[in-house]
Amino acid sequence: MLIAQISDMHVKPQGEMLAPGLDSHANLAAAIRRIDALDPRPDLAVATGDLTADGRPEEYAALRALLDRLAMPYLLLPGNHDDRDGMRAAFPDQPWEDGHFLLYAVDTWPLRFVALDTLVPGSNVGRLCNGRLAWLDRTLAAAPDRPTIVMLHHPPFATGMPHLDRMGLEDASGLAAVIGRHRQVVRILCGHIHRPIHTIFAGVPASIAPSTAFQMQLILKRGAALQWTREPPAFQLHAWSDSGHLVSHTVFVEDFGFLERPKSYKAMEAGAGKDVPA
Numbered sequence: 119m120l121i122a123q124i125s126d127m128h129v130k131p132q133g134e135m136l137a138p139g140l141d142s143h144a145n146l147a148a149a150i151r152r153i154d155a156l157d158p159r160p161d162l163a164v165a166t167g168d169l170t171a172d173g174r175p176e177e178y179a180a181l182r183a184l185l186d187r188l189a190m191p192y193l194l195l196p197g198n199h200d201d202r203d204g205m206r207a208a209f210p211d212q213p214w215e216d217g218h219f220l221l222y223a224v225d226t227w228p229l230r231f232v233a234l235d236t237l238v239p240g241s242n243v244g245r246l247c248n249g250r251l252a253w254l255d256r257t258l259a260a261a262p263d264r265p266t267i268v269m270l271h272h273p274p275f276a277t278g279m280p281h282l283d284r285m286g287l288e289d290a291s292g293l294a295a296v297i298g299r300h301r302q303v304v305r306i307l308c309g310h311i312h313r314p315i316h317t318i319f320a321g322v323p324a325s326i327a328p329s330t331a332f333q334m335q336l337i338l339k340r341g342a343a344l345q346w347t348r349e350p351p352a353f354q355l356h357a358w359s360d361s362g363h364l365v366s367h368t369v370f371v372e373d374f375g376f377l378e379r380p381k382s383y384k385a386m387e388a389g390a391g392k393d394v395p396a
């Protein structure tokens with residue numbers, strides 16, 4: 119199974135710039151063209167929050183029109199720039215459970231997908247609260263033998279970028295306790311930081327997807343201010359194998375073209391007797 123993970127699209131209505139020279143609508147359209155053109159094509163797309171710039175109804179309408187171009191089904195969850203009512207209104211066909219929060223578990227594919235809602239209106243920090251943690255505990259307990267991906271916008275771990283870690287998940291220790299009780303979780307997928315980042319959380323590989331809109335500058339030193347960069351839009355492509363491994367690729371939306379390889383390298387490839395990475 120192939121899963122394309124897009125994140126932090128920060129979509130505006132067509133023709134409106136997110137920032138000077140930054141067209142998040144056009145950037146998502148390009149990402150969708152890239153995903154649809156992949157061969158083999160992903161079976162599913164997931165979007166890990168900050169779907170829109172400001173959670174306005176016209177942004178969700180624009181987002182819906184773009185996402186419906188995807189040739190495969192898609193799953194959504196909210197980020198700090200989203201609005202719960204706006205998401206429910208624009209995407210009534212998402213598998214939301216009843217209640218205030220945007221939560222679901224989906225059993226359609228070889229992997230089970232469990233989505234969390236960490237949105238705190240008006241804030242850029244994330245929160246799960248005891249109620250949502252208890253929901254996650256119950257939901258994971260209901261299918262202990264199904265390999266499961268848990269998805270949430272706010273990463274539950276520090277990235278080492280102090281100015282961004284201030285806006286992380288408040289109750290990460292509570293999440294670690296729940297995840298630690300359910301060994302079928304094969305990956306935790308996040309967004310929010312606008313960079314590809316990987317670690318282990320509660321014994322489970324956890325990763326952050328880059329943004330399709332814009333990336334954050336890599337800044338590890340203390341006391342620095344946040345900076346947006348012109349690093350290229352990208353997404354994650356997760357491949358689940360029949361042998362039970364999840365392998366993840368970072369894919370740039372732009373096609374950078376090919377390079378001619380030296381003859382000696384080609385000769386080595388021809389003599390290898392099996393496929394060699396090109």
Ligand SMILES: [Fe+2]
Pocket residue numbers: 126128167168197310311312
């Ligand atoms: Fe974001």
Ligand SMILES: [Fe+2]
Pocket residue numbers: 167168197198199271309310311
């Ligand atoms: Fe965010």
